Amino acid sequence: MQEEEVLAEFRASKALLEGHFLLSSGRHSAHYLQCARVLMNPARAARLAVALAAKLPHDIRKRIAKVVSPAMGGVIIGQEMGRALDVDAMFVERPDGTFELRRGFALEPGDEVLMVEDVVTTGLSSREAIRAIEAAGGKVIAAASLVDRSAGTVDLGVPYFPLVALNFPTYAPDELPQHLAATPAVKPGSRAQP
Ligand SMILES: O=P(O)(O)OC[C@H]1O[C@H](OP(=O)(O)OP(=O)(O)O)[C@H](O)[C@@H]1O
Ligand SMILES: O=C(O)c1cc(=O)[nH]c(=O)[nH]1
Ligand SMILES: [Mg+2]
Numbered sequence: 001m002q003e004e005e006v007l008a009e010f011r012a013s014k015a016l017l018e019g020h021f022l023l024s025s026g027r028h029s030a031h032y033l034q035c036a037r038v039l040m041n042p043a044r045a046a047r048l049a050v051a052l053a054a055k056l057p058h059d060i061r062k063r064i065a066k067v068v069s070p071a072m073g074g075v076i077i078g079q080e081m082g083r084a085l086d087v088d089a090m091f092v093e094r095p096d097g098t099f100e101l102r103r104g105f106a107l108e109p110g111d112e113v114l115m116v117e118d119v120v121t122t123g124l125s126s127r128e129a130i131r132a133i134e135a136a137g138g139k140v141i142a143a144a145s146l147v148d149r150s151a152g153t154v155d156l157g158v159p160y161f162p163l164v165a166l167n168f169p170t171y172a173p174d175e176l177p178q179h180l181a182a183t184p185a186v187k188p189g190s191r192a193q194p
Contacts, residue, residue, distance in 0.1 A: 001051035006146075006164045009044055013037045020180045022187040025122040028176055031168035032188060033147050035118035039076040048163065049080030052144055055161040056114075060142045061085065064114045066107060068092060068138065070099055070129035072190050073118035077146055081116045089116075092132045097192060099132035106136070113138040117145040120162065121170065123154040125191070130156065 010016050015037040021029050039045040053061065064085055069078025071093040082089025090105035107113065113133050117126050120143075130140045143160045151167035154160070171177065187193070 001047075001054075001163070003164050006048070006051070009048060010038055013041065013044065020183045020185045022185040023121055023170060024189045024191045025124050025170075027122065027170040027172060028180055028185055029168055029170045030180060033119055033149070033166075034188065035073055035077070035146055038146070039080075039118070045076055045080045046083065048146060049077060049084040052077075052116075052146065052161070052163045053081060053084040055163060056142065056144065057159075060114075060159065063112045063141060065111045066090065066113050066138065067116050068101075068107075068113050068129070068133050069116045070125050070132075074116055074129070077118050078116040081114065081144065085114070092129055094191075099128050101132070101136050107133070107138040109137040111138045112141045115140050115143045115156075115158070117143070119147045119149055120145045120154055120156075120160075121149040123150065123156050126154075126156050130158065 015034045017032040017034055021032040023029055064087055066087055067078050067082045067089040069091045071091045075091050078089045092099035092101055115130050120126050133140050140158050143156045143158050146163050148162035148165040152165050
C-alpha cells in the first residue's frame with residue numbers, strides 16, 4: 001500500500017481531526033489521528049494490518065512468536081497484526097498506571113515479540129510497553145505502528161516499522177501558538193493526567 005492509499009483510508013474514515021488536542025505525552029497539537037475510527041471497519045483494519053505486516057523484513061517477520069500491544073489504541077491493530085502474521089496477539093494495560101499483562105496473558109521466557117501501536121508521537125507509550133513486555137519475559141525484536149507522528153525521529157531501541165510517517169507539529173504546554181492558546185484542549189486518549 002502506497003502512502004497516498006493509507007492516507008485515503010484515514011480520510012475515508014474521517015480520522016484526521018483538526019482542533020486543539022492534549023496528547024498522551026502532555027504535548028499539544030492542532031492535529032489528531034483518531035485511529036479508532038480507522039479501525040472500526042473490520043475490513044479496513046485487516047487491509048491496513050496486511051500492509052503493515054508487509055513492511056517487516058522477512059528475517060524479522062519469520063521470528064515473531066507473539067504480538068503485544070498497549071491498550072487501548074493498540075488493541076485492535078494488534079489483533080489484526082496477529083491475524084496477518086498468524087501468531088497470538090495480546091495486550092498490556094495500565095489500570096494502576098504502569099503497563100502490565102493481565103487477563104491470563106503470559107509470555108514464554110525469551111518469546112520473540114512484535115510490539116504494535118496505533119500511533120507513535122514521542123514514543124513514550126511504546127517504550128513503556130516494551131519495558132512491560134520485557135518484564136514479563138518477552139524479547140521485543142521489533143515495533144510497528146500504523147502512524148509515526150515523529151516523522152522518523154523517534155528511537156524505540158528496537159527496529160521500528162510504521163505504515164506511514166507524518167509530521168504534524170506538537171507543542172509543549174508553555175509554547176502554545178496563539179490559535180491553540182485561545183481554545184480549550186480536548187484529550188481523546190486514556191492515559192491518566194499527571
Ligand atoms: O508516542 P506517545 O507520545 O506515547 O503517543 C502515542 C500514544 O498515545 C495514544 O495512546 P493514549 O495514551 O492516548 O491512550 P489510548 O491508547 O488509550 O488511546 C496512542 O494510542 C499511543 O499509545
Ligand atoms: O500523541 C497522541 O496521544 C496521539 C496522537 C494522535 O494523532 N493520535 C492518537 O491517537 N494519539
Ligand atoms: Mg495508546
